Amino acid sequence: MSYVVTCPCGVTIRGEDVDQFVKDVQKHGKEVHNQEASKEQVLAMARQE
Numbered sequence: 651m652s653y654v655v656t657c658p659c660g661v662t663i664r665g666e667d668v669d670q671f672v673k674d675v676q677k678h679g680k681e682v683h684n685q686e687a688s689k690e691q692v693l694a695m696a697r698q699e
């Protein structure tokens with residue numbers, strides 16, 4: 651089971667470890683979009699597959 655987020659910019663971020671996945675998504679949001687997201691917000695956007 652992986653966590654997956656497809657960002658509106660087209661980047662797909664995937665991870666199996668929830669903490670690492672959340673960090674990767676937060677890093678992308680900060681670096682690319684200058685947006686901060688909480689863990690709860692990241693997980694609300696994520697799907698599992």
Ligand SMILES: [Zn+2]
Binds near residue numbers: 660678
């Ligand atoms: Zn993006």
